[in-house]
Amino acid sequence: MAVTVRIPQLLRNLTNGEREVQVEAATLREAIEALDARYPGLRQRLLDGQGELLRYVNLFVNDQDARLLSGLDTPLPQGAEVAIVPAMAGGC
Amino acid sequence: MGLVGLRCRECGKAFPVSPVYACDECLGPLEAVYDHAGVDPAALRARIEAGPRSIWRYADLLPAPHDPEADLQAGFTPLLHARRLGEALGLPRLYIKNDALNPTWSFKDRVVSVAISAARRFGFEVVACASTGNLANSVAAHAARAGMEAYVFIPAGLERAKVVTSAIYHPTVVEVEGTYDDVNRLCAQIADEYRWAFVNVNLRPFYSEGAKTLGFEVAEQLGWRLPDHVVVPIASGNLLVKIARGFDELARLGLVERRPVRVSGAQPSGCNPVARAFRAGQAYVDPVRPQTIAKSLAIGNPADGKYVLEVVRATGGAVEEATDQEIVEAIGLLARTEGIFTETAGGTTIAVLRRLVQQGVVRPDETVVAYITGMGLKTPEAAEEASAAPVRIPASLRAFEADVLSGRRADAAQRAPSLITR
Numbered sequence: 001m002a003v004t005v006r007i008p009q010l011l012r013n014l015t016n017g018e019r020e021v022q023v024e025a026a027t028l029r030e031a032i033e034a035l036d037a038r039y040p041g042l043r044q045r046l047l048d049g050q051g052e053l054l055r056y057v058n059l060f061v062n063d064q065d066a067r068l069l070s071g072l073d074t075p076l077p078q079g080a081e082v083a084i085v086p087a088m089a090g091g092c
Numbered sequence: 093m094g095l096v097g098l099r100c101r102e103c104g105k106a107f108p109v110s111p112v113y114a115c116d117e118c119l120g121p122l123e124a125v126y127d128h129a130g131v132d133p134a135a136l137r138a139r140i141e142a143g144p145r146s147i148w149r150y151a152d153l154l155p156a157p158h159d160p161e162a163d164l165q166a167g168f169t170p171l172l173h174a175r176r177l178g179e180a181l182g183l184p185r186l187y188i189k190n191d192a193l194n195p196t197w198s199f200k201d202r203v204v205s206v207a208i209s210a211a212r213r214f215g216f217e218v219v220a221c222a223s224t225g226n227l228a229n230s231v232a233a234h235a236a237r238a239g240m241e242a243y244v245f246i247p248a249g250l251e252r253a254k255v256v257t258s259a260i261y262h263p264t265v266v267e268v269e270g271t272y273d274d275v276n277r278l279c280a281q282i283a284d285e286y287r288w289a290f291v292n293v294n295l296r297p298f299y300s301e302g303a304k305t306l307g308f309e310v311a312e313q314l315g316w317r318l319p320d321h322v323v324v325p326i327a328s329g330n331l332l333v334k335i336a337r338g339f340d341e342l343a344r345l346g347l348v349e350r351r352p353v354r355v356s357g358a359q360p361s362g363c364n365p366v367a368r369a370f371r372a373g374q375a376y377v378d379p380v381r382p383q384t385i386a387k388s389l390a391i392g393n394p395a396d397g398k399y400v401l402e403v404v405r406a407t408g409g410a411v412e413e414a415t416d417q418e419i420v421e422a423i424g425l426l427a428r429t430e431g432i433f434t435e436t437a438g439g440t441t442i443a444v445l446r447r448l449v450q451q452g453v454v455r456p457d458e459t460v461v462a463y464i465t466g467m468g469l470k471t472p473e474a475a476e477e478a479s480a481a482p483v484r485i486p487a488s489l490r491a492f493e494a495d496v497l498s499g500r501r502a503d504a505a506q507r508a509p510s511l512i513t514r
Contacts, residue, residue, distance in 0.1 A: 006281075009284050010114055054118065055376065056119045056120045058277070065273065068381065083277075083281065085284075086114040086119035
C-alpha cells in the first residue's frame, strides 16, 4: 500500500527537511519500519525499547487517532495519509 | 530571578526561553523553569499585596511580564464562604472560588492574559487557539484589546452563546467538523507549519502557568494559608496540576506554611478518561470519545491526564465523575443556595463534590475549596431543566394571592403570617 506520512518540524532534521514522505506499508508499524529504513533514527524517536508508541507521539490515519483505532496494528488503506504529531498539548 | 528557561517534563532536557513546546529528543511537553534563589518572602508578600487586583500581582511568579496594553485585568475573583451549600452538603468550611467573574467570564482569562503577554514579547502578530468555547472567548477579547489578529478554532455544534461570545470581538471563528480532539490535532498541525501564536499549543509552557494564580489567590484570600482539600474540574488537566503547583510554590518560597493539600478532580461521566484511569489504578490515561453536556470538559485525550493522576494520588485526593443529570441538578443547587450561576463545568465540580462527600473522601472537618471556572449564561440550555418556571398572572391582587402566595415554598409559608396589619 502506498501511503503518505507527514513529518513534523521536530523530526525533519532526520528526513533532510522533507515534510511528506511516501512509503509502502500495510500497517502503521510497517510504515514506521519503512521510514526508519530510509531515514535511520526515526524509529527510536517514535517507539520505545519494547516497540510501543512513545507516550507523547500521536499518530493519525486519515485524521483518526491511532490510539482509538488499533494502535500500531492499524491497517493502512491505499493512499492513506499518516500524520505524526508530537506532544499534543492542547486543551483548556 | 524569575523565568530562566524551559525544560522537558519527560526527559528533563533544558531549552532557552522561546516559543517552543515539545522536546526535540523525546517529543515530550516543555514547562517553565524559574530561579527564585534568594527571594525574601516578606518582601515578595508585600509586593504582591501592593500589586494590582488581578493575576499580575503575582508577576514575580509568572513567565511573562505584565503588559498593560493587552491586559483585561483577569483574576482576583471572589472566594466566598459557602454557608448554605456547605449546610446542604455537610461541609461547614466550604468555600467557592467564583472564577466566573473574569473579563470573559471564565478562568481562561488567566492563562490567556499570560499567553498574550508572551506572544507580544516574542513578536507574534497572529494569536490563535483550539477551544471548547471559553478559551476562544478569552483569546478573541484579549486579541481585540491588544490589537492583534485572532483565529479561534472550535468544534462545530457548540452552545450558541459560546460562539456569539467569541464572534462579537471579531476574530475569525473557524468551526471545525469534529470533536475538540479533532480541533486540537488540526491546530497542532497548523502551529507546526505557520508562525502563529497558538496559546494552548506552541505557547502552552507560558499559557499553562497562568492557572497557578488560582492556587496563589485562594491561599492569599484565606489569609496566606493553604486549604485542606480542593475540588477542580478536569478538561486537559492543566488547571488541576497548576493549582497544586501554585500551592507548592508558595510553600517553597515561604509565603505560606507548608501543609498537605488534598487535590481531587471532577469529570462528566460522558467524558471520564481520567476518572477511569484513577479507578483502574493506571498511570496513563486512555483516550475516549466524549458525549456529554459539559462541553467545556469534553476532551477525550487530556494532555495532562498523567500528571493529574500523579498529583491526585500523591495528595490523597480522588478523581470522580458525575452524570449529565447530576450536573444539571448541581447547577441548580449552587444557584439556589449561593446565588452563583455556573456553566456545566461548575455543575460537574459541585456534583462531584457531593459524591466525594458521600464517599467520605471529602470530610466535614476539612477546609474545602470548590473551583467554579465558568458562568451559566454561556450554557443556558443546560440550566433550563434546573430552573424555576415563572408564575404567569393577570395584573390583579386577587390573582397574586391565588396563584403566587398559594405556591410559596413550604418552609417560607410556615413562618408567621406576613400580611401587614396597621
